[in-house]
Structure formats: C-alpha cells, structure tokens
Amino acid sequence: MQHFLLSAAARTLSLKQVFRMTETEAYETFCQLRWIDTDGEAVCPKCGCTETYNITSRRRFKCVACHHQFSVTSGTIFASRKLSFVDLLAAIVIFVNGAKGVSALQVSRDLCVQYKTAFVLSHKLREAMALEAANRSLNGIVEIDGAYFGGYVKPENEKADRKDRRLVANQTGKRQCVVVMRERGGKSLTFIVRNEGDAVPYVRDHVGTLATIHADEGTGWDALHAGWDTKRVNHSVQFMDKGVCTNQAESYFSRLRRMEVGTHHHIAGPYLNAYAGEASWREDNRRIANGSQAVLVIESAMASPVSRTWAGYWQRGA
Numbered sequence: 093m094q095h096f097l098l099s100a101a102a103r104t105l106s107l108k109q110v111f112r113m114t115e116t117e118a119y120e121t122f123c124q125l126r127w128i129d130t131d132g133e134a135v136c137p138k139c140g141c142t143e144t145y146n147i148t149s150r151r152r153f154k155c156v157a158c159h160h161q162f163s164v165t166s167g168t169i170f171a172s173r174k175l176s177f178v179d180l181l182a183a184i185v186i187f188v189n190g191a192k193g194v195s196a197l198q199v200s201r202d203l204c205v206q207y208k209t210a211f212v213l214s215h216k217l218r219e220a221m222a223l224e225a226a227n228r229s230l231n232g233i234v235e236i237d238g239a240y241f242g243g244y245v246k247p248e249n250e251k252a253d254r255k256d257r258r259l260v261a262n263q264t265g266k267r268q269c270v271v272v273m274r275e276r277g278g279k280s281l282t283f284i285v286r287n288e289g290d291a292v293p294y295v296r297d298h299v300g301t302l303a304t305i306h307a308d309e310g311t312g313w314d315a316l317h318a319g320w321d322t323k324r325v326n327h328s329v330q331f332m333d334k335g336v337c338t339n340q341a342e343s344y345f346s347r348l349r350r351m352e353v354g355t356h357h358h359i360a361g362p363y364l365n366a367y368a369g370e371a372s373w374r375e376d377n378r379r380i381a382n383g384s385q386a387v388l389v390i391e392s393a394m395a396s397p398v399s400r401t402w403a404g405y406w407q408r409g410a
C-alpha cells in the first residue's frame with residue numbers, strides 16, 4: 093500500500109491535508125491506522141489471517157483462511173458510519189482541535205452533515221478517548237479534587253419569591269460531583285459521584301497504596317488518611333503549603349468549566365461522565381500537537397470495539 097500521508101516520522105493530520113485527499117486516500121489512511129503492524133495490509137478480525145482477497149470495488153476484504161468478509165471499520169466504533177472517509181477524517185480533526193471541546197452543531201455546520209450524525213460521532217470519539225484511560229492506575233504524587241455540575245436552580249425574579257438554594261429541599265437532585273485524580277507529571281482519571289466522600293472506593297481501585305495523595309480541606313477526603321499518605325492544603329489560607337497543592341486538579345476543572353461555558357452551555361445529566369473524560373484526555377495530551385492528537389484518537393477508535401451505547405442509535409429511533 094502506498095503511503096499517502098502517514099509516514100512513521102510524521103504521524104500527523106491537519107484539516108488542510110484531509111481536504112486535499114481523495115476518498116481513496118482517506119480510506120487508505122484508515123487502513124494504515126487500523127492495521128499498524130502490517131503497514132495497512134488487512135488482517136482478518138476473526139482468525140488473524142493476513143492473507144485476504146481484496147474486493148476493491150466495495151472496499152471489503154475476504155479472508156483466505158476462514159472466508160470472513162470485513163471492511164476497515166468492521167468491529168470498530170466507526171462500523172455503520174454515515175460519513176464518507178474524507179468527512180469522517182475531517183470531523184475527527186475538527187473535534188480534536190477544539191481545546192474547549194467542539195459542539196455537535198459546529199461539526200454539523202462545518203461539514204454540512206446532519207446534526208444527529210455529528211452528535212453520535214462526537215460521543216463515539218469521547219468513548220474512544222475514555223477507553224485509553226480504562227484500567228489506568230496512578231502512582232507517585234496524586235492530586236485529587238471534586239467540583240459540582242448541573243442542578244442549577246434559577247432564582248425567582250422577585251426577592252420575596254426566592255428560595256434558599258443552599259438547602260437540599262430546594263435543589264433539583266440533579267447536581268453531580270466530578271472527581272479528578274491526577275498523577276503529577278502523569279495521567280488523569282475522572283469519576284462521577286454524588287459527593288466527594290463517595291469517591292473513596294474509586295481511589296482504592298485506581299491509586300497505588302504507595303502513592304502520596306494531595307487534597308484540599310474538604311471533609312470528604314478525611315477517609316483517605318486511613319489508606320494513603322495524605323497531605324492537605326487549606327485553600328481558605330493558601331493554595332500551596334510546603335509543596336502540597338491541587339493546582340493540576342484545579343487546571344483540569346478550569347478546562348471543564350471553559351468547555352461548559354464556552355461550548356456546550358450545559359454538560360450535566362447523563363453525558364457528564366463523557367465530557368469529564370474528554371476534558372481529562374485533552375489535559376493529558378495538551379502538549380502533543382493537534383495533528384498527532386487526531387492520529388491518537390483514530391488509532392484508539394479503530395482499536396475500540398463497536399460502541400455499546402452509540403451503535404444502533406439510529407435504528408432505535410432515539
């Protein structure tokens with residue numbers, strides 16, 4: 093197979109490159125990113141055989157050994173794609189380039205595709221980002237912090253009609269807590285819980301027992317002292333206390349807030365987990381060039397099995 097753009101030296105993709113590609117070149121880019129070990133030559137997903145008949149006219153392959161027929165997207169989250177390969181590549185580059193996230197509306201306008209197509213694709217890309225973090229464990233110095241999203245109660249116009257929004261009875265019950273754990277100089281993990289204190293079982297599952305945890309004065313974190321060397325910083329006094337701080341966790345939340353305010357306006361509810369994971373992926377990869385980030389996301393998406401949440405989204409008529 094010819095190398096159209098992804099040489100080993102420059103594994104990067106820009107929007108300009110993508111829009112110069114023919115549909116065949118974009119297709120072959122996907123082949124290269126799915127079958128890295130064979131340099132883009134098809135490998136049967138059923139039996140692992142590398143001998144295939146190439147049904148070029150239909151962009152499908154047939155395994156010589158087991159006769160299984162497949163395409164470059166079979167069994168990946170891009171199976172049953174609605175977009176051409178060029179548009180799919182462009183959508184991924186646009187999505188990755190948005191430091192504050194990209195709304196589905198933006199993608200649908202930029203590429204002249206249906207809103208629903210853009211919406212489902214964006215969520216599949218978030219899923220691919222999340223799969224990279226699955227089974228991750230954190231060690232060394234780990235900062236932990238939580239912040240609340242959703243459940244906003246609009247105050248009444250007249251002061252006399254207003255309720256005390258600090259009282260549980262006057263809240264919507266939709267407020268959720270995003271907890272982030274960041275290894276200093278390493279990667280992050282995010283979880284959604286009701287309150288900070290509920291995060292302890294997640295910490296147990298994902299933070300090594302020899303790690304040192306840095307947390308603020310929130311009482312939810314008191315339980316951590318029993319399991320880890322835990323250091324606290326009192327934010328009402330100072331943000332850094334003898335090297336103890338949660339500044340990395342804070343910078344994560346400022347990105348998530350920017351995504352909320354600048355792009356999505358409302359990121360609570362059932363998709364909060366997906367947005368929280370996307371923000372952590374963006375934080376962890378922020379020093380990698382945009383073009384290389386796009387390649388990372390595609391590789392991860394091509395290695396990810398068919399989406400359980402988003403496959404058949406159309407057929408269900410949702």
Ligand SMILES: [Zn+2]
Pocket residue numbers: 136137138139140141155156157158159160
């Ligand atoms: Zn086979």
